Amino acid sequence: MNISYNWLKDLIETDLTPQEIAENLTKIGLAVEGIHPFANDFVFDIDLTSNRGDCLSHWGVAREISAIADCGLRIADSNLERNSANPDLVTIQDADLCHRFTARIIKNVKIKPSPEWLVKRLEAIGQRAVNNVADITNYVMHELGNPMHAFDLNKLAEKRIVVRRARVGEKMQTLDEVERSFSEDMLLICDSEKPVAVGGVMGGLHSSISDETTDVLLEVAYFKRDSIRQTSRKLGLATEAAYRFERGVDIENLIRASNRATELIIELASGVAGDFVDIYPTKREEISVELRYEKIKALTGLDVSNEEAARILTKLGFKSAIRNPQPAIFTVPTWRHDISIEQDLVEEVARHVGYDKIGVELPPSVGAGEYQPNEVRKFHLRQALANLGFDEAISYSFIDTKNDDTFELIPDLVDEELEEKFVTLQDSIIEGAVRMRPSLLSGLLDAVRTNFNHQRKDVKLFELGKVFATASNEMDLPKEQELFGLVLTGGETFEGKSMTGRELDFFDTKGALEVAMDAINLPSLQYKPKEIKHLRKGQAAEILFNGRTVGSIGRINDEISATYKFRQPVYVAEIDLQTLLAEKENAVFYKPLSKFPAVTRDVSFLVKRTTSYTEIIQTVQDQGFDLCKNVSFVDVYEGKGMADDERSVTIRLEYRSDERTLIEAEVEEIHRQILAEIETKLGAKQRF
Amino acid sequence: MSEQKQQVLEIKNIFEQEFSRFADVRNTINNLSLSVAENLRHEISEFKIKHTGKKSLIAEAKKLIGRVAPEERGTFGQFVQSVEKEIVTAIDGLEEKLKTYINEVKTAREAIDVTLPARRPRVGHLHPLTLLRQRIEDIFVSMGYAIEDDREIETDYYNFDALNIPEGHPARESQDTFYTTTGLALRSQTSTVQIRAMERRGAPLRVIAPGRVFRRDTPDMTHVPMFHQIEGLCVDKGITMAHLKGTVAEWLRRLFGKDTKIRMRPSYFPFTEPSAEFDFSCFKCDGTGTFEGERCRPCKGSGWIELGGCGMVHPNVLKNCNVDPEIYSGFAFGFGLERMCALMYALDDIRYMFDNDVRFLEQFR
């Protein structure tokens, strides 16, 4: 909001410079964002908070300065008569929306351009001059805070005003030359036949002041705040008047504002004051607030004497019948719509004493701080992935609906029975992105595409974040589940080296998951080959934890790759982190170190590609030989010299006793049995 | 004896003649290639065997010592030994020189460029928002606060009513808030966590709530429709605005250095009363407004950086959480993590935060 320095000086007795005024205003919460010179004036650009409707005028700002600088305000008296010969001039039918209405008739006006001083005043605060009467109503609004409207009296049917709600289908062309239709909850200012203005929002074009106007009806009224807000929103009409009515104007200031405007019209448009009507059906209730002075210190820590607190409040227009003994009771001024409780009074005092006077103390310390239950484990997880070369992604929670049914979701998230299984926004800011994501994968694949577009072909990203789905019970709030997802593509990369190494594949992805599980201190996951919607057949697995599916891993299928225009393999994994973090952490128990040497044997098997490594290991373990202490992976070979449906797997078996050194024959016997079982059970052939 | 002596001198003569073929080596050694030098060294070691070994002439000459008259035997013996020593010294000297030279050449050949890049896998990077959040969380945990987070999709009660934002309040209008088709709100501030934390923990409490929030802002350089806030709440007996100021000053000092100053300006929020905005002295220009002779960018030359809002928790909010405002008082403060990140890293466009462009991410550690 713009406030003129010269204008302020008309209203207050002060010698403060523009800079001093700006500093004071900022200090008390009317933040001055800039001081702009204009002709021989200075204009303050003030950023007002929405509760301070009372400061949307020069008078309101002057009142604040008078309190902070302890100086007087200049109020001009009026000698205008307030009698009315015609009680039917104004009828209020809907007093719940129009609490008070004043009308003044001014005759024989001459419409012409405003004098230069008035034009300059308006221009200084960014307002355009139109004609003397319109300019005066605008001027007085900016001076005293009450919006007002001037009608051409001769264009009002029966020359009278009816304030009422709109009727079904009622229409009117507003001042901005737009034909508008009204709904029945909107308040209109009408003549005996038709609407002539949208109450508190904008006047009608037909009844507005024109060059031919000779007689004026000047309206200064008070409308219900919520009603103005709704009407203004519905009509898409954000006017200066509506802005002020919404925030609340001073209902007790209508006559003063009317008189001020009338006197200016008499002076500048050579009019003659006529009838005056003041209809005030809905009286404002007086608000009294109790103040226990010690609450000022209790809430702000400020030491303020009772006298000083009372002085500030009085200067701001609060009246106190009782000051001593405590508690004092203050009556809230009619222009303040933001004060109703003791804390509000404390703030009034505190901001005028100055927040800079508030001390700097730490609260007494109690107890120890704590992170969120799993924050430390998630910290380790993030750090471990970063050490492994992954960058951390954060993607928008809302995604495009075109991703629906692209990805296989983590189990138990979505209830397929539901008609609306996903959480959906009514609309979005980013086109199409109305779905609350049920998977992290779409965001991660978008990120891969972004990086590919910047010629970055080697990408490893991970993300921790919530996914969403409708709850099965419609009374429940939507499900929010924290997942962990990762994506990788391209080759191994090295610090400071442009050349990449080996191409990354499924096992790098699996490795990253293992690192993640180690970081959150859980036992390892199991992998089971499975067809997964978004993954390429044969390079896809579901991920299990203690037999329960917690996610999926594999290579993105060709169809999705094609839509993203990926020309190289992209691997993804997604797991239900929230569920995993609820699992019991690994406990470490020491195992005695063996005193006896181990015998190790490496064996290669030729197996069908459908036979998994896990099956081989399982077959060894199932035989339960105590002396076979360990079985581990050595190598796998497929390709040249091998049938297409076969591969060679080499494992290492380790035999050892905790009591003695094993003899060769003993090891040989067990080893032979183990190999025989693998051969018969899995149809594997030992290779030499 | 002179006959024998003559014989020895003859041996010496023969040696010197043969050794003369190595005469140049001493001077030209630094020009020799490694293979020539190694061949030479081999040649010399054979030469050494020939002239000093068991079958050498000088070894033969030692046998003459017994044939010399006993009274001259001592002198002659010394003479033979001196000739032998002369021969050995000459050969060893040359051999040592070659050996040193060969080592030098070999070492030079294996010299590496120590300025070449190290050999290590590329290390990834945490998101700048994570890095900053972790730093701030660490500070508050050390100050006795519990970190809390909660739902992102909320009812109007938690997002508005409980926070003293009644129906019809401008902050509640749907142009700012995302709504689901079922009428739930994506939380527009982490203050929702204040309510849930107070409901769970009761008073007294000290809580920090970092989290994701949503507002219907069209993305531009300083706005994104999803961002992160950090909100602090302290409720106890006798809590004042001085404690609020002290707490905000303390954590900003721990983050930006001990000379950081803060100021509060009156403001308005529905959920606090009194309310304030807080600024801190610019970390770049130390509050002077100029940096390297020019108008400082982060603070736009004012020396102060606006960070967030704060105030004393509104009694209605306390009552909504069954905390008696006559017994307890509390302060709350909140600020945007993206904005703070942008300030700290001189980032001019916060949309990069959610692009996941590796060129952006890898700049932070």
Ligand SMILES: [Zn+2]
């Ligand atoms: Zn600065």
